[in-house]
Amino acid sequence: MSNSPETPDIRFDGRVAIVTGAGTGLGRSHAMALAARGALVVVNDLGGGPDAPESAVEQVATEIRALGGQALSHGANVTDADQVQDMVNVALEKWGRIDILVNNAGILRDKSFSKMTLDEFRQVLDVHVFGSVVCTKMVWDHMKKAGYGRIVMTSSSSGIYGNFGQTNYGTAKMGLIGFMNVLHLEGQKYGVHVNSLAPTAATQMTEGLLSEASLSLMSTESVSAGLLYLVSEQAPSRLILCAGAGGYAASKIYETEGVYLTPDQQTPEQVAAHVEAITDPADQAPFEQGFEQTMKFVSKAAEHAGIDLKGSLV
Structure with a gap:
């Protein structure tokens, strides 16, 4: 299907984007896709950065620059407010603005609830939920003042629908939907749109869980296509976009009419x-x-x- 006048090319020329967890997998794919369409990208992943030239995150930034794009790497731990603030400051000093935040960083600690320790539960919530909160907090006022912002949470079907052995992950991913819902209301009059991506792709997180035949259909690029729409100028707000293997759908929460009892x-x-x-x-x-x-x-x-x-x- 080719583009038409009703579907103009989506570009990010001059826009500054921060992508967390961008050293590998979906984060890397998001960062590469944004840069390919003109965005200036902060490639973030834990422990990476220009002072660690062999790190995955610096390799992604180097690859973007080699392709003619602009990127810098930063190894901030998303749960550490001081480190995230430094990342934001570096981006503002270099490019003067922050337009897009993709909260993608995450970890897995899968076990049945009976076998899961409280530390394993807390670790996953810290990275997925508090990490997204910290990163969003550090860019929120900049976006409000600018009158423009695009923020994406990375949710999951594991949270929206449930998945055995992932109470920690599912709790975190559904928590991000609540975070999105409220930020949508608080940001709408400032031009800050907040959405959620519920992806499935062949990454380190799905390795060993699916057959090779299934994984071969699940490109990260197909998910990033949905992500780029969610952070574009024409993006909606409060959309939960599900994406994987070339399929795209919306997940919505409804309430029944119910009854009144005297x-x-x-x-x-x-x-x-x-x-x-x-x-x-x-x-x-x-x-x-x-x-x-x-x-x-x-x-x-x-x-x-x-x-x-x-x-x-x-």
Whole structure:
């Protein structure tokens, strides 16, 4: 399918992007793809940088420069606020702006919950969730002041739908959806769009989990195509884009219409008796913010009680 006037080329000329966990795998693919379309890229991964010339992260930056792009490497630990602040400062000193943040850094510590230690649980949350929080915090005010920003969280089907042996990873990845939802609301009037990517690709994280035939179909480049859309000027906000093996889909959270139970019916037995109606998806709808749920429930109760709430709900 070729481009048409309705789908102009997506470019990032002059835009500055930070990609975490970019030494290998999806992060490397994201960084290379952004640079190929004109972005000035900060390639981040733990322990890498220009002072460690053989590091994977510096190799990626070198490859970008060899292809005519602009890139610098930085070895900040995403969970360390001082190191991340230094990375942001280096980017601002060199290029004067930060337009894009791709929160991609992550680790795995897979075990069944019974066998998993609390440290193994905490380590995964620290990198995925707190690492994304730290990096986002360090660029947030710059983007608000500039009136422009594109931030992507890296979620996963393991969090959205569940995956055996990944309670730590799944918790972290679903937590990032909540982080996105709130940042979307706080950033929208400043031109800061926040989205989530739920990828699947042949990387170190999927090695040994899938057959060679399956892995051969799962290119990192196909995932990066979706990522580039999420950080483009025409990007939406609050989209969970699922991408892998050339497939693209959106994951959405809906709430059923549910039922109203009168005060005398508000018992666990009546909840059980009405569970089919409670879970009926016929009139389900997505909400833009949590208070909409409260308004729905209170409005139903007020209608039953004959109370006029007009003008009293904010």
